[in-house]
Each structure stands twice: as structure tokens, then as C-alpha cells.
Amino acid sequence: MSEDRQNRLSKPLTPTTPIRSVDVVVVGGGIAGKACALGLAQLGLNTIEIAPDLGRHMPNPQGAQWGQRIYAFSPSTQKLLAHLQIWDALDHSRLQPVRDMRIYGDRGEKNDYLHLSAFEAGTPQLAWIGESNLIEHTIDQASRFQNKLDRMSDAVERIDVDADGSTLHLKSGGSIRAQLVIAADGANSPIRSQIGISASEESYSQSAVVANWLCTYPHLETAFQWFLPGGDIVAMLPLPGKQVSMVWSTSPEHAAELLKLDQAQWLERLTAIANGAIVKQLGELTLNSSPAAFPLRKIRSKRFIGPEALPKVALIGDAAHVMHPLAGQGLNLGLRDVSVLLNILGNKESFRSPSDLVLLRRYERQRQGDASALLWVTDKLKKLFSASSNTERQLRNWGLGLVNKSHFIKQRLIERALGEIDFE
Numbered sequence: 204m205s206e207d208r209q210n211r212l213s214k215p216l217t218p219t220t221p222i223r224s225v226d227v228v229v230v231g232g233g234i235a236g237k238a239c240a241l242g243l244a245q246l247g248l249n250t251i252e253i254a255p256d257l258g259r260h261m262p263n264p265q266g267a268q269w270g271q272r273i274y275a276f277s278p279s280t281q282k283l284l285a286h287l288q289i290w291d292a293l294d295h296s297r298l299q300p301v302r303d304m305r306i307y308g309d310r311g312e313k314n315d316y317l318h319l320s321a322f323e324a325g326t327p328q329l330a331w332i333g334e335s336n337l338i339e340h341t342i343d344q345a346s347r348f349q350n351k352l353d354r355m356s357d358a359v360e361r362i363d364v365d366a367d368g369s370t371l372h373l374k375s376g377g378s379i380r381a382q383l384v385i386a387a388d389g390a391n392s393p394i395r396s397q398i399g400i401s402a403s404e405e406s407y408s409q410s411a412v413v414a415n416w417l418c419t420y421p422h423l424e425t426a427f428q429w430f431l432p433g434g435d436i437v438a439m440l441p442l443p444g445k446q447v448s449m450v451w452s453t454s455p456e457h458a459a460e461l462l463k464l465d466q467a468q469w470l471e472r473l474t475a476i477a478n479g480a481i482v483k484q485l486g487e488l489t490l491n492s493s494p495a496a497f498p499l500r501k502i503r504s505k506r507f508i509g510p511e512a513l514p515k516v517a518l519i520g521d522a523a524h525v526m527h528p529l530a531g532q533g534l535n536l537g538l539r540d541v542s543v544l545l546n547i548l549g550n551k552e553s554f555r556s557p558s559d560l561v562l563l564r565r566y567e568r569q570r571q572g573d574a575s576a577l578l579w580v581t582d583k584l585k586k587l588f589s590a591s592s593n594t595e596r597q598l599r600n601w602g603l604g605l606v607n608k609s610h611f612i613k614q615r616l617i618e619r620a621l622g623e624i625d626f627e
């Protein structure tokens with residue numbers, strides 16, 4: 204978008220300024236909001252995206268230093284990005300396909316592990332690992348050329364919903380009218396609370412420490428995960444070349460301690476856990492980013508559309524659901540919300556407005572099952588592996604080994620992780 208146009212949009216509206224009215228407003232500038240806004244504009248809907256961070260220039264990641272936010276992208280995310288004409292525009296040298304996943308129980312014994320293989324499942328890869336910035340930068344580029352999409356660097360302070368749509372009141376002083384509002388405003392979603400949708404929230408009393416490491420042994424395109432005694436979980440996700448991205452879920456106190464370690468102290472810690480399996484697998488590790496920590500919680504919004512009496516708003520992404528990162532699925536789930544919404548609005552009967560109750564109900568019906576199932580499984584896995592009694596430990600480790608022997612169960616697990624969605 205030209206600077207002039209950006210300024211015009213961000214300028215406070217005076218009381219005499221007519222309120223601008225569009226088909227859809229997407230509130231939120233995370234990956235879910237950006238992908239949704241682009242997709243809606245590609246459908247021909249006049250769309251505005253609003254978020255305080257939209258003015259921030261997202262540089263194209265390049266060079267040996269890798270971004271701090273690294274994600275596992277599932278095939279359902281790949282399909283959406285391909286549908287949006289984003290996938291082919293990505294720098295694929297910065298995306299690492301994952302061919303195998305190896306998940307180890309906390310006894311460090313040979314039989315307590317689960318191996319999922321793309322080869323065994325008959326799929327080219329189970330996932331891709333890449334930087335958040337890579338995806339965001341490419342969506343930003345595509346959005347600049349989309350004339351049905353305007354992006355505003357602003358925050359929504361209040362939403363008023365009536366029979367014909369919603370009015371959004373902005374921090375800069377202006378207001379916007381929209382037939383449909385998409386709340387992609389993250390885990391604390393101000394829109395969700397303002398329209399009175401309740402959400403259940405539970406803290407895991409854990410933080411995830413993330414850091415990138417250079418390793419001396421090849422990672423074999425494998426994502427490793429170790430469940431440790433006491434409830435910590437360490438994942439090492441492969442990146443292009445000899446590099447891995449670590450996600451270590453641990454108590455907030457331990458996370459704060461980890462953030463202060465120097466290279467030598469880190470190596471000591473990583474060697475001391477999982478019976479030394481991490482360094483045996485990956486060799487010597489050298490820190491290649493500054494570590495960061497994120498608090499972990501589970502949130503499930505009761506409804507995906509609202510307000511109750513007169514729905515004109517749909518929730519997507521973390522605004523609708525937040526889960527533990529142990530399965531690397533939070534964003535993938537949010538992008539499946541986007542895929543379903545685009546499918547529904549792209550195939551709507553011409554007499555229906557984008558906020559027609561029938562369409563919104565279709566969206567909610569199609570999304571609640573997927574979200575509930577994934578939140579439930581992730582939560583149960585997290586709790587099962589935090590349990591500390593000997594019987595529970597033996598049972599879960601035995602369970603891992605048992606699942607590993609069942610081709611049928613493994614196939615179902617992989618299908619869930621791939622999260623297939625087709626565009627009509």
C-alpha cells in the first residue's frame with residue numbers, strides 16, 4: 204500500500220467524516236489475521252485489516268541468523284498458503300521438510316518411544332519447519348498488490364453490533380462499519396470479551412523457552428521430542444542445514460534461569476537431560492539465536508461466533524483456541540479456521556451477506572469439532588506426561604511403545620497431524 208494511502212486510512216476521522224463501510228474487517232495482524240484478510244480480498248470482498256503492528260516492516264529473513272519464532276507447518280497450512288498464492292513465493296531454502304518424528308518417553312528406554320514416518324504413512328513429508336517472519340513477509344508483499352484490501356496500523360477500542368453489522372471504534376479516533384468482523388486478535392481477544400463470549404482458561408504453569416542451535420551431526424530431517432521426568436518437554440525441530448530449533452517447556456522459574464545461561468552452561472544442561480540422548484543424537488550444539496520464553500496456557504472460547512443474540516462476528520486463531528505447543532498445532536488449527544471460512548464465504552449463495560446467520564453457523568459447526576478434539580488430545584498428553592507416580596509413568600511409556608507397534612493407530616495420528624482440508 205502506498206504511504207499516502209496508509210496515512211489516509213490511519214488519520215483520525217472527525218465527527219463530520221462519513222464512516223467508511225466495507226464488507227469485512229479483520230482485527231489482528233498475526234499470521235491468522237493476515238492470511239484471512241488476504242483470502243477475503245481475493246474472494247472480491249472489500250476488506251480492511253486493522254492491527255497496531257501492521258505498520259511494522261517485516262523484513263525478508265535471510266542469512267545465517269534465523270528468526271526467533273519458528274513453527275511447524277502442517278500440510279493443511281501448506282494447502283491454504285498455496286490457495287492464497289503464497290506457498291510458491293516463499294524462499295524454500297528456508298523451509299525444512301520433516302520426514303520423521305521420534306517421540307521418547309521419560310525412562311530413556313529403547314521400547315518407550317514412538318516413531319512416525321512419512322515413508323510409512325505414504326506422504327512426502329509430515330510437516331515443514333520455518334520462520335514466522337518468512338510467511339508474514341510474503342503475505343505482506345502479496346497484500347500490497349491486493350486492491351480489495353486496505354491495512355490500517357491502529358487498534359480497535361470498542362465494537363458495537365447491531366442488526367446490519369458492526370461499528371468498530373479505533374484508537375486513532377475514527378470508526379469503520381463492516382457487515383462481518385473477523386476477530387483474529389489473539390489469545391486475550393478484546394473483541395471476544397466485548398461481545399460477551401466466555402472462554403475457559405487454564406495456565407499450564409509452564410513457559411516455553413525457544414532457541415536455535417547449530418549441531419554437528421545431521422538431524423536426518425527428523426523432529427525429536429523428549430518427555431522428561433517431572434513434566435518438562437524438549438523438542439528439537441530440524442531447520443535447513445545443520446541447525447535445529449528448540450522448544451523446552453518447563454516451569455516459569457526454570458525458564459527464567461535458562462534464559463540467563465551462557466553457551467557452556469547450556470551445553471551442560473542439555474547433556475544432563477534425557478540420559479544425554481540430545482547430544483548423542485545431534486552432536487555438539489552451538490547457540491545461534493537469543494533464547495526467549497513464552498507462558499503456556501489453554502484457552503477455549505465457548506462460541507466461535509457472536510454476540511449470542513445477533514452474531515455478526517467470527518473468531519479465528521488464538522482468539523478462539525490456544526493450546527500447549529507440544530504438538531506444534533496451534534497456528535495450523537487457526538489457519539484451518541481461515542480455510543473453512545474462505546470456503547464458506549467463497550461458496551455462499553449470492554443473496555446472502557457475508558454475515559448471514561446461516562453462514563456463520565456453518566462456520567462454527569465445521570470448526571468446533573476439530574478445535575475441541577485437538578485441544579483435548581494436547582491437554583491430555585500434556586497432563587499424562589506431567590504425572591509423576593511410578594504406575595502412571597510406566598503406563599504412559601508402555602503406551603508409547605504399544606502405539607508404536609500399531610500401524611493403524613499411527614496412521615490415524617498422522618492423519619490428524621496432517622489436518623487435511625480441501626478447497627472447493
Ligand SMILES: Cc1cc2nc3c(=O)[nH]c(=O)nc-3n(C[C@H](O)[C@H](O)[C@H](O)COP(=O)(O)OP(=O)(O)OC[C@H]3O[C@@H](n4cnc5c(N)ncnc54)[C@H](O)[C@@H]3O)c2cc1C
Binds near residue numbers: 519
Ligand atoms: C513456544 C510456542 C511454539 C509454538 N509452535 C507452534 C508450531 O510449531 N506450530 C503451530 O501451528 N503453532 C505453534 N504455536 C502457536 C502459535 O504461536 C499461535 O497459535 C499463533 O501465533 C496465533 O496466531 P494468531 O494470528 O491467531 O494470533 P497472534 O499472533 O497473537 O496475533 C494477534 C494480533 O491481534 C492484534 N490485536 C490484539 N488486540 C488488538 C486490538 N484491540 N485491535 C487490533 N488488533 C489487535 C495483535 O497486535 C496481533 O497482531 C506455538 C506457540 C508457542 C507459544
